[in-house]
Amino acid sequence: MKFDYAPAPESTSVVDIKASYDLFIEGEFQAGHGTSFKTINPATEEALAEIATADEADIDRAVKAARKAYDKVWGPMSGTERAKYLFRIARIIQERSRELAVLESLNNGKPIKESRDFDIPTAAAHFFYYAGWADKLEYGGFGTQPLGVAAQVIPWNFPFLMLAWKIAPALACGNTVVLKPAETTPLTALLFAEICQQADLPPGVVNIVTGAGGTGRALVSHPDVNKVAFTGSTEVGRQIAKAVAGTTKRLTLELGGKAANIIFDDAPIDQAVDGIVNGIFFNQGHVCCAGSRLLVQESIADEVTERLKQRMSTLRLGDPLDKNTDIGAINSAAQLATVTEFAADGDSSGAERWSVACELPSAGFWFPPTIFTGVSQAHRIAREEIFGPVLSVLTFRTPKEAVEKANNTPYGLSAGIWSEKGSRILWMAGQLRAGVVWANTFNKFDPASPFGGFKESGYGREGGRHGLESYLAKGGAK
Ligand code: NDP
Secondary structure, eight states: OOOOOOOOBOOSTTOOOOSEEOEEETTEEEOOSSOOEEEEETTTTEEEEEEOOOOHHHHHHHHHHHHHHIIIIITTSOHHHHHHHHHHHHHHHHHTHHHHHHHHHHHHOOOHHHIIIIIHHHHHHHHHHHHHHTTOGGGTTSOSEEOSEEEEEOOSSSHHHHHHHHHHHHHHTTOEEEEEOOTTOOHHHHHHHHHHHHTTOOTTSEEEOOOSHHHHHHHHHOTTOOEEEEESOHHHHHHHHHHHTTSSOEEEEEOOOOOEEEEOTTSOHHHHHHHHHHHHHGGGGOOTTOOOEEEEEGGGHHHHHHHHHHHHTTOOBSOTTBTTOSBOOOSOHHHHHHHHHHHHHHHHTTOEEEEOOOOOOSSSOOOOOEEEESOOTTSHHHHSOOOSSEEEEEEESSHHHHHHHHHOSSOOSEEEEEOSOHHHHHHHHHHOOOSEEEESOOSOOOTTSOBOOSGGGEESOBSTTHHHHTTEESSSOO
C-alpha cells in the first residue's frame, strides 16, 4: 500500500546561487572567453545561472597555472603538509554539506535524500581517505613521484562525487589539476572552487574550467598535461584515447556499463527486489554501474516480476528537493530524448513495457520507472547503456547460462549476485567479467574500495590504494 505523505521540501535558502560564474584559475575567478551558457534546474527548466565557457587560451592559462603550482609549491611540498589541506577540504565539505546537497539536487535533478545521504558524504569520505594516504605513499606500492598536471573531465550523473574521485587522489599524490565539469552540472564544482579558497589551497593547485565538449577536448589535448582522467561515455572515451595516443600522457577511462543483476531461485526475494530497485532506479538510473539487465532464474521470474512491480508502485517521483522523493528528474532534455528513444525501441522490438502509473510534473524532464519483460539478448535495450530508469528483464535456467548471458556484453563494470549459497556466489564472482561484483547487495561504495571496469567500460581504477596508481610515476622515492 502507498501512503500519502505531506510535502517535505528542503529549504533552498541555504544556497546562494550567483547570477553568473567565471572560470576558476590560479585561485581566482576569471572571465572566460568562449560563449557563456545557462545552466538550468532540470526539474523545472528554470535557469539557475550564467556559466562562462573556457576557450583554448583560457585552457592554456589554467594549465600554465597548474604547472606553476606543481613546480613551485605542490610538487615540492611534503605529503604531511599536503594532507593538512586535504583534511581541511574534507572538513569544509562536511560543514557545507547541506548547501552542497541542495545545490547538487537543484542542478542535477537527483533526490535530496540521495545528494544529502550519499553524494556529499561519500565525496567528503574520499577527501578524508586520500588525505590519509598523502604522507604514506611509500607504503602504497606504486611509487611516490607525482605525474605533474592532471586534466580531468567528469560527467553530470554524480557531479560532486566524481569531482572528489578525481581531485582527492590527484592532490594527495602531489599532482595539480585542471578539471572540467559537465556542461549541464557545473554548480557544485564552482562551489568547490570557493571551498579551495576557504581552505587556503595554494593558487593553481585546483583549476576549474567550465564549458561544453569542445572545452573538454581542448583540455585533454593540451600538450603540457601529463595525465588525463575521464569519466563519461564510451564514445567520448574512445575519442580521448585517440587524442592521447602517441603522447606520453597517462590515461584512465571510467566508461559505461550494462551490468547484470542476477537473481537465483534461492535468493531472499524481498531483499533482492529492493536490490533490483536500488540497482536501476537509484539516481534515475543515471549510474554507470547500474544493474540495468536483470537476469532472473526462470522458476521465480513471474514472482520476482510481480513483487518488483508492487515495490515500484510505492516509489515517489517528483520534486527532487522533497525529502520523500525517490525518483527525481532526468538530467537534461537530451538525456530524456535518449531514454525515450530506447524505450520506443524496446516496444518496437516486441518487448513488453510496464511503467509505474504516476503523474509526471508538467515542466522539467521526467521518465517513469519502467521495466521491459520478454527481452532477449539481441534487443538493443539488453545490449546498450540506456542511462535512465529503464530495466530489461531476462531469464536463465542454470548458473552456467547466467554467466554466459551476464558476460555477453561489450561492457564489464559491475554485476550483482543474489543467492543464499556462499559457494555459488564465490564461483559466480570468479566467472563474471566485471570490475565490481556485489553479492546480496548492489551499488555499495567505499573510498577504500577500488572501482573500474573491464573491456569497453574503461581502464584504470579509482578509489582505494589502487586509485593511487593512476597518479604516481613508477619508480624511486622522491
Ligand atoms: P559524455 O561522455 O559526452 O560527457 C562526459 C564529459 O566529457 C562531459 O564533461 C562532456 O562535456 C565531456 N566531453 C564531451 N565530449 C568531449 C570530448 N570530445 N573531449 C573531452 N571531453 C568531452 O557523456 P554525455 O553527457 O553526452 O552522455 C551520453 C551518454 O554517455 C549517456 O547517455 C550515458 O550512456 C553515457 N554516460 C556514461 C557515464 C558514466 O558514468 N559511465 C556518465 C555520463 C554519461 P559536456 O558535458 O559539455 O558534453
